[in-house]
Amino acid sequence: MKLESYVRPAGLEEALAVLAAPGPKALVFAGGTDLVPMMRKMRMNGTLLNGDSPRVILDLSKLDELCGIRKAGGMLEIGAATTMGVIAADPSVKKLVPVLAAAAASVGSPLVRNRATLGGNLVTASPSADTAPALLAAGAVVRLAGAEGGPRELPLSEFFVAYRKTALQPGEIVTHVLVPLAGRPVAGRFEKVGLRNADAISVVCAACEIELEGSTCRAARIGLGAVAAVPVRALAVEAALLGREITADVAAECARLVHEHISPIDDVRASAQYRGWVAEAVVARMITDTAREAGA
């Protein structure tokens, strides 16, 4: 890559100004755990030789405004540049949004988790991003900022537009991820099937949060990854669970509806057939285990 400059802005304002500047588009960089392998892959197959590759790298990883976790306005506010390692170990995340802590802890290896950021995991918009289903289950909202106009907020379910495409407008970045605190803690689980335990990309990942009254489901949110072009909510499964007493049989019956929302593909890690089967099995198991752990 013909890099002409590397910019580490002093503040968010400067970062947004760099992005809005005329000329070659800057490439946003935080942990680099997706970007660097991508650059190396392009180097291998020669695509970086094309002249239109980005010339400016904008490093957001040291922006204080984008790092850290705090409670504000009834929300748990997580800076987009907060690393997976920090999120996985954070006491408030572990207590209030355990599905996110579990998802963050399952990303890559310790080395990757010390660099990879939550914002990066979402902006890359990989269908297999582990934190996406957890945040979908937690009903998260993303806050976006650009040089013009004020920041805007968007439910995460509207953020993923198409395969590796997000609702970010040119010049915009994700600054924070917000999880509503009302009703927390809530029963939930994160599940991941990969090719091995350590440092593996998900073949299927899933998360759920279920509000229970006794053993009856009062509300449910289920997120799924690596089974469609984008991370998806399993709305039909959620609807079917409402008002039901959760047993293994009910969970298995409702989980069958997962196929309405998924469109898995064959890739280097697994076949579409396998992903479909396992998505259903994982959702059934996840619902059953969540209810059991909640004492239902």
Next chain:
Amino acid sequence: MGREAREMEARELRTVGAVTRRKDGLAKVTGTETYASDMELPYMLHARVLRSPYPHARVVSIDTSAAERMGAICITPDDVPDIRYNERQVSVPVKTYRDRTVLPWVVRQVGEGVAAVAARTEALAERAMRAIKVEWEELPAVFDAHKAMADDAPQIYENVLLGDAEFPIEHNVACFRQVSVGDVAVGFEEADLIVEREYQTGRVYHAQMEPKAALCRPLADGGIELWATLQSIHNTRQLLGRIFDLPLSRIRVHRSTIGGAFGSSIQMNTPVAICVALALKARKPVKLVLTREEDMYDHCKYPAEISLKYGVKRDGTIVAGELKTLVDIGAHNIQAYPLLGCMSGWFVSLYRMPHMNFEGTAVYTNKTPACAMQGYGNPDVSFAVESHMDIIAEKLDIDPIELRIKNYVGLGEEFWGQGPTVRSIIRSCGVEEMLRKGAPMIGWDERGRPEDKTGRYRRGIGVGRTFHTSGTGAAMPGEVIDYSTAMVTVNEDGSVDMSTALMCHGGGTLDACAKLVAEEMGVSFDLVGVSPASTTDTGYDVCTHATRGVYCGGGSAVKAAKSAKAVLLDFASRLIEVNPEALQIAPDPVTGEGVIFLEGAADKRITVGEVAKTAQLKGWGTAIAVESHRMVNCPPCFVTNFVEVEVDTWTGEVRVPRAVCAVDAGTVVNPDLAAGQLEGGLCRGIGQALLEDTAYDPVTGEMTCGGMYIDYKLYTAEDMAPVDDVKVFFADTYEPSGPFGAKGIGEAANNAVAAAVMNALQNALGIRFQFIPITPDMILAAIHGWACEGVLPA
């Protein structure tokens, strides 16, 4: 010495068999060990290689002018000697196929280098490499061994050299080998039961920790000095002498510490010759370090398709066996001919067969070239044969362990340690001991039948047994070269230096040799130093491969120690006036220093240091000896693995919650390191059974993992069974031909694991998997009866 006397000796060992701290351990764990890639020399340039994006193409032209304007030194196929060579020099020349040059005009795989640059910084080298313009003429490529043999397949080579003679290549067949004993047709006639199956193993990447590196310093006299990732400094020197037309006395190849090999540096790796060519042109030191992606496109294990047929009597006696294999060797023939010979040898040496036929075909394709990897065809043959043993046992309703004990090749029988030309008689054998002792440890009799297992999680227990050779020595010279040289020097303070061209791949080979020398010399292990080594200060050693380090390398070290000791005792006899034959040496329990003494005579006592120092002062000379030594045997180190698996029938995921690993390595030199080898081999074997393979995109010829670990997964510590649930034990044996009774261990550790895992899966699910790696995808397909390649119902 008779067997009993030798066994007595084994029980009295002081150093061999003790757990000792590794001499290189501290440097490695503190990160201060120096590898070739860490080295820097004054005026050193950094190199990068321009690699082919096409699987098969002709280079029409190369324009390096832009790179040269940037100040880079460039080489193209025009700048390298027009010498065809084989990077591996372990076989005799007439059995060596030579098909490559330092940089080729025709590339035969994605990632093959065609030009290289050297510049002051790695970044500048990278930019200069990208500034080179290559005009390519794409040629049709083939990625499947069966398709490569078809009449209309693209021809990857027209000719190669076999020795120095032109050898035409037809239908892309690199070589073919048939080996027969008796008459299989007669044998199968006599059989009550014939079982025939197909098996397949993966194209596994070695995944050694250190990517290949080379640093070459050109010398003023036209010679060169080299530090590189190697398993044989002497073969590398000889090959560089041949390619660059230099006398061997002007080539100095240093032994560098290497970060593992798994066999991937038996040959002189491709960056070495490129680095040397660049350094000779630049007249400055040049360093070339491969990226992981480049390394993954540089070498892989030989995969095998195996068609196996056994004929047995009703009582389980094997009467005939036939194994036919097709090996997809990729773009270069590094050592396919000896591989096929070895595969025939592994087949012959597993179970007795009066009638046997082996046919092996090695085929070129436009993929990463395959080379030896831990086991060299043995994990593949053993996977097929050990799966087959379970199938036969089930059909005959015989316990699988009893079937194995009935038929295994053991004590007093012939073992083919490196194909049909390297044979020896088995003189130590712990096969039955390991099977009988291991079975209750894993709970063999309680493993149950698959038809009785229900529920989501199903467990199963399987066994696999095999061996590896200890080196490639034999009574007569064969196709394979095998000897080692060692030098032992008694220093003036009583310490000892051991010098050898052997390598350590991480298993502790040099430590083991130092221990053997300490044992022979009668000094403590701490007082034996391992000298740095290079080609100019050591005698020839073929290569540290074939599990020969301890047995062959150690054998030569002990022989040198004996000779140095004889000189030392001769000096001592002059000083204390005792016949040297009557003297013994033992370490002082406090200082570790060797004490020379006459048993029963308190006044006839002198330390090794006193003798060496006196000999120096009086001008008698140094107690020093050099010995070149060929072992005349290649004893098998037998191995047995019991594995328990747990299958999640919802997701197809497989865990290995428990395992028992046993080896018959003769006298165990260091129990902790031996156990480590077995545990490492178990981990690697499970990976090969469940995870490891490289697939290719049939359009681009690129690996689907792109040469990156993101999508090439090995089994890790997080996947392994808890350490307390992996039991290791050693058979109680003594190899009469080995140094203090020792045999090899390294490759054996991996060889039977995949078979044990597949046999355990059969016991858990009642499904026989014959293609590895078997993925969760394939397991679910088998459970549910979905169509899936490589899955056959039991």
